[in-house]
Amino acid sequence: MIEIDHLTLTRDGLAILDDISLQIPRGGITAIIGPNGAGKSTLLHCLAGLLTPASGQVRVLGRDIHRIAARDRARLLALLTQSPGAMPRLSVRDLVGFGRWPHHRGRPGPEDHAIVAQAIERFDLGAMAARDVETLSGGQKQRAFVAMAYAQTTPWMLLDEPLSALDPKYTRDIMDRLRDLAPPPGRRPVEPATVEETRSVLLVLHDLQSAWRYADWFVCLKDGRVLSHGPRDTTITADLLSELYDTPLRLERAGDTSVILPA
């Protein structure tokens, strides 16, 4: 479980995160949603221990994240950032291999190679494993970065906008794979034998439809504050979404799911 206790983060005197307190359960997929500038990415970076709050605390599995050594933190949480940046002359295999860095610190062993191979296979990157990352399309690059976070084999995966460059096919593909790794609490993961632990996935998403379809738990942020959080079915309502995004939205049943539409 991630416990956030009165977390406040300021920048130039302005509160980016304002007295946030909540708990994110272990297992399953949690979506952080909210309008632009709500503090979603900042919260994710704070949870990963990369930003130091002005006050408050983040505890992951009972430990204060800002008191954990950097290497141990990287074996607890994998973070995929929004703009991974240029990767000069790096093959996809090398990039995914960096996910193993917190475990081997530059001296990869057979287990590391096996996990990298598994990540490449799991995210359907086999055909492009030897290609230079810079030659990939935005969506392919995004998949390679998600595979890298997967190869980090951490209990928690924090992904900032992992669907931003993906077409509908790969959006579904990535989310299905994440769903396999982090099934709803109570169900066993669809995992190869080498990585048995259930993952918990925490995503920042703008794609509300994917969030609704896959997330078990929601954190709704607005202006650096938590508007609401909890299980999908009891938290997400048309009124909440309309208030969150300052625009009228409605939820409409469509078969076994719901779609979010402008009201």
Add this chain to the structure above:
Amino acid sequence: MAERRLIWLAGGLGLAVALFLLWNLRAPMGFILSLRAGTLAALVLVGAASGAATVIFQTLVANRLLTPGIVGFDALFVFLQTALLASLGAAGFAALPTMPRFALEAGCLIAAAMALFGLVFRKGADDIIRMVLTGVILGVLLRGLAGFAQRLLDPSEFAVLQQASIASFNAVPRDHLGIAALALSVALLAAWRLSPRLDVALLGRTKARSLGLDHDRLVLTGLGLVAALVAVSTALVGPVTFLGLLAASLARAALPDSRHALLIPAAAVIGATILVLGQTVFERILGLQSALGMVVEFLGGLLFLALVLRRPAP
């Protein structure tokens, strides 16, 4: 494949060394070989240090167009020479014991570089571009100060300064070589040991930190090593601003790999090969003394322009 190319590059350096030592060798062979060995050591040390320092610097500042010389090492070196000449005069400058002068120059250059890096790091470790710009501006300031001081020198002092401000590989005292070899070897080994961490730094600060790398410490250590490599080689032979850029660019072109464990040795070998081959051609074949430093600067400058004009900065 990359490892094999590195072996080929090392073989090329071996050939260049043999050519430099044995071309047109006449009696007394022992004496001439001993003279050539001294020059060869200076060429190899400076070439290797410049190449390795530039690869590390480019990774740390995340820009393949930059070279440590851009932060004003050459300007500081010329300023130091000018200050010494202006205060001691040509006779006093010539009479200055070479060993303390070498130690003073290397020490001043390292101290200045570390002061610059430290100053900027206190403001925020992620702002490397500010460090580079501060270095460029300080370089301009120092050039201006040196230019002003040079107006006050008499013509004989100015001629001595001109000689001291251009890289020269022939007149390096042996005792300097020993100390420089020790300092540069330690720095090169330390730089090579940073390789796996430099590989992770390629991913950018945030990503590297999320993988558990102490990025700020790596940048400080790396810049410290760059300062030591460039300062000692500049104090040894004089400023060679663009040699490192030439060596690092050729190393990246020669190796299909971004691993620093290979790139650093490749740039070091290429830097040394450029100087050894260049000196062989200019001094032995064309009979042009002291031309190598200028030609390397000219070619490096052309490459810098070509890189800037060919593509947007990475």
